[in-house]
Amino acid sequence: MRLGLFGGSFDPPHWGHLLLAEQCREQCALDEVWLLPSGSPPHKAANGMTPGPQRAEMAELAFAGCPAFSVNRMEQKREGTTYTVDTLEMLNQEDPSRELFFLIGADSLNDFPEWREPARILDLATVVCVNRGDRPLPDARRLIEVVGANRAARVRHVSIPGIDLSSSDIRRRVREGKSIRFMVPRAIEAYIAEHRLYRA
16 A cells, blocks of 8 residues: 655644645555644644644544545654654554655755654655745755665655645734635634634
């Protein structure tokens, strides 16, 4: 099975997340895509994030009705800081027959050489780097220096239409009492209102 793994805080999920996941599924011929809402990511202050169960619920609402997509809470069940390499190791041990594809935005590829064990990540999975619109691709020279040319060749590029949405901007708009209609699925907009998320 060709399994796509899409990690992130999903705080909240928006239309850009759905488009990225679907385009990767289609262009990489993935059988399934698992959304992996983060537990305690090393690059974000956990105390500023919406609780994990609510972020997972929003991800489930966002992708409801799409049989190829499901939410896996494995990263939220782990204690301490969660690292991509640990998640991939666990999934590989669980079922070595699965071919893993790890989906990231093009901006994350610039930081990828600084992640924990980037070479091991590329041993365990094809990294799918998603570029929005006609933005230039990230410079791969630093990545090649760190992991070598053979491993760097396991990075696959996927282009999607440019949608300039971000979770941080959506949270800001909610705090300021502005509309987020058509930036997130209607179910997410209703969930945010019902649970009074992101209020000042």
